[in-house]
Amino acid sequence: MNWLIAILQGALFIALAPLLAGWLKYCKCRLQNRKAPSLLQPYRDLIKLSNKKPVVSDHASWLFITAPYLIFSATALAATVVPLVVVDLPTSASADVIVMVGFFAFARFFLALAGLDIGTAFGGMGSSREMTISSLAEPAMLMAIFTLTMTASTTNLSGAIAHVLNEGLVLRPSFVFALFALILVAVAETGRIPVDNPATHLELTMIHEAMILEYSGRYLALIEWASQLKLMLYGVLIANIFFPWGISETLNPKDLGYGLVAILGKLALLAIFLAIAETLVAKMRLFRVQEYLSFAYLLGLLGMLSHIILEASR
Amino acid sequence: MNIEQTDFYTQAILSMAALIGLTSFLMLGQSRLLRLIFVFALQGFLLTLTTSLAAHSLHNPHLYISAALTLILKVIFIPWMLRREVLHMNIHRDVQTLKNKTFIMLGGASLMVFSYYVLHPIVQTTAPVMLNALAVSLSVVLLGMLLMISHRQAVAHVVGFMSIENGLFFAAIVATKGMPMVVELGIAFDVLVAAVLFGIFFLHIRSSIDSLDVDLLNRLNEIEK
Numbered sequence: 001m002n003w004l005i006a007i008l009q010g011a012l013f014i015a016l017a018p019l020l021a022g023w024l025k026y027c028k029c030r031l032q033n034r035k036a037p038s039l040l041q042p043y044r045d046l047i048k049l050s051n052k053k054p055v056v057s058d059h060a061s062w063l064f065i066t067a068p069y070l071i072f073s074a075t076a077l078a079a080t081v082v083p084l085v086v087v088d089l090p091t092s093a094s095a096d097v098i099v100m101v102g103f104f105a106f107a108r109f110f111l112a113l114a115g116l117d118i119g120t121a122f123g124g125m126g127s128s129r130e131m132t133i134s135s136l137a138e139p140a141m142l143m144a145i146f147t148l149t150m151t152a153s154t155t156n157l158s159g160a161i162a163h164v165l166n167e168g169l170v171l172r173p174s175f176v177f178a179l180f181a182l183i184l185v186a187v188a189e190t191g192r193i194p195v196d197n198p199a200t201h202l203e204l205t206m207i208h209e210a211m212i213l214e215y216s217g218r219y220l221a222l223i224e225w226a227s228q229l230k231l232m233l234y235g236v237l238i239a240n241i242f243f244p245w246g247i248s249e250t251l252n253p254k255d256l257g258y259g260l261v262a263i264l265g266k267l268a269l270l271a272i273f274l275a276i277a278e279t280l281v282a283k284m285r286l287f288r289v290q291e292y293l294s295f296a297y298l299l300g301l302l303g304m305l306s307h308i309i310l311e312a313s314r
Numbered sequence: 315m316n317i318e319q320t321d322f323y324t325q326a327i328l329s330m331a332a333l334i335g336l337t338s339f340l341m342l343g344q345s346r347l348l349r350l351i352f353v354f355a356l357q358g359f360l361l362t363l364t365t366s367l368a369a370h371s372l373h374n375p376h377l378y379i380s381a382a383l384t385l386i387l388k389v390i391f392i393p394w395m396l397r398r399e400v401l402h403m404n405i406h407r408d409v410q411t412l413k414n415k416t417f418i419m420l421g422g423a424s425l426m427v428f429s430y431y432v433l434h435p436i437v438q439t440t441a442p443v444m445l446n447a448l449a450v451s452l453s454v455v456l457l458g459m460l461l462m463i464s465h466r467q468a469v470a471h472v473v474g475f476m477s478i479e480n481g482l483f484f485a486a487i488v489a490t491k492g493m494p495m496v497v498e499l500g501i502a503f504d505v506l507v508a509a510v511l512f513g514i515f516f517l518h519i520r521s522s523i524d525s526l527d528v529d530l531l532n533r534l535n536e537i538e539k
Contacts, residue, residue, distance in 0.1 A: 171325035302332075309430070
């Protein structure tokens with residue numbers, strides 16, 4: 001029963017990811033006085049792409065073709081680690097948060113390799129930029145996550161969420177810092193606006209799009225889906241770690257339904273904030289990104305320090 | 315004493331202390347004047363929140379008045395005046411190069427450690443919360459001084475001075491659970507007078523050396539070289 005729910009939750013995660021991307025796009029269009037595409041447009045795009053015949057360069061090696069599958073499955077596995085509707089499932093008990101970061105790193109490694117594999121200038125440039133940014137973003141993210149795990153004294157995500165949930169409303173300075181740090185990292189890692197613009201293919205500024213420029217057809221669909229999944233993963237992480245109220249702790253259908261409604265509401269709200277931020281903020285120069293990420297790291301570090309100084313027992 | 319065992323007021327005060335400490339560090343590292351003024355207004359706003367929180371949970375209605383004064387003076391009036399000055403002087407596009415930015419930030423961090431070290435003995439007489447709040451406010455005071463030393467623009471000096479006052483005010487609210495009204499009104503008007511005086515100083519510095527960069531004052535000499 002547990003495993004069934006776990007698999008269902010993973011499937012739900014994967015199925016809902018394009019919807020979140022569609023909702024985000026909808027909010028952004030409305031804020032910019034444009035007419036928004038339907039919420040289901042990302043699904044239609046994915047179906048259209050997977051029905052098309054992929055074009056692969058003669059110079060591509062096997063890596064280029066395998067990479068999309070690896071990226072998608074690694075991201076999907078990472079999604080099963082994160083509790084979406086219910087805590088304490090066998091999948092989230094088997095892997096902790098460091099494994100999740102490891103899955104991200106694995107997917108990114110293959111994405112960067114695939115960008116290099118084809119030998120175009122843009123692919124290599126995109127890969128090098130992606131690695132630069134992620135090498136700065138990963139420590140900041142781990143710092144923010146460690147603040148949480150030190151509070152809950154476990155690295156297991158569902159254990160940590162259950163701890164926050166059972167403790168009730170405790171206002172922790174360290175969580176405020178960790179929340180800001182994680183938001184900054186999430187924006188950088190999912191390639192949203194101040195760091196990268198997912199909507200354009202402008203040569204000099206693109207990062208994520210540069211790496212996947214050569215992909216088409218079903219390969220492109222898989223990579224797009226994986227990046228939508230990653231966006232949703234970060235959203236769920238932020239929503240469930242810092243505002244876990246509503247997530248189900250039992251397996252009875254009523255609680256599960258309540259948990260589903262709660263997480264959908266939280267994600268919808270988070271997407272609205274993200275859309276507002278993306279409308280207000282201009283994209284940064286590439287060389288400013290390290291300042292941005294070092295600020296995120298600073299916040300993470302401050303979170304950790306304020307946990308030790310302000311909150312720990314003495 | 316864990317944070318879970320304290321009441322909500324203490325938790326909120328701790329969070330506010332942490333955020334106020336963060337704004338002090340942000341001010342220290344800021345190289346653009348308008349952003350510096352914005353962060354200063356943010357600190358004032360956090361202070362307003364703290365004061366109204368104290369007023370609410372300690373049932374001390376006259377603290378609301380001092381919260382309102384803080385809001386009007388430190389969040390609206392003084393930032394507005396400084397901003398107008400900066401825009402008027404047309405120095406808002408100048409990026410002020412901080413010499414040894416890393417050293418300044420490290421110095422700020424060590425000042426924070428120093429304030430914890432100095433205040434540690436008080437744990438024996440009061441709650442541990444008081445140590446944190448007082449240490450943060452002492453370090454806000456010291457960081458304000460460091461800001462005045464490290465920046466060259468007169469506007470930044472004023473911001474540093476006012477943030478010293480913010481630190482003292484925070485300590486006063488947390489430690490005494492509300493000062494007598496007379497003292498608070500006095501401080502508020504001191505700040506107001508200081509702001510007006512600084513405005514006059516700006517006028518004079520500008521008319522004599524045509525800049526607000528205080529390093530240029532070193533070139534003023536009695537004797538022609």
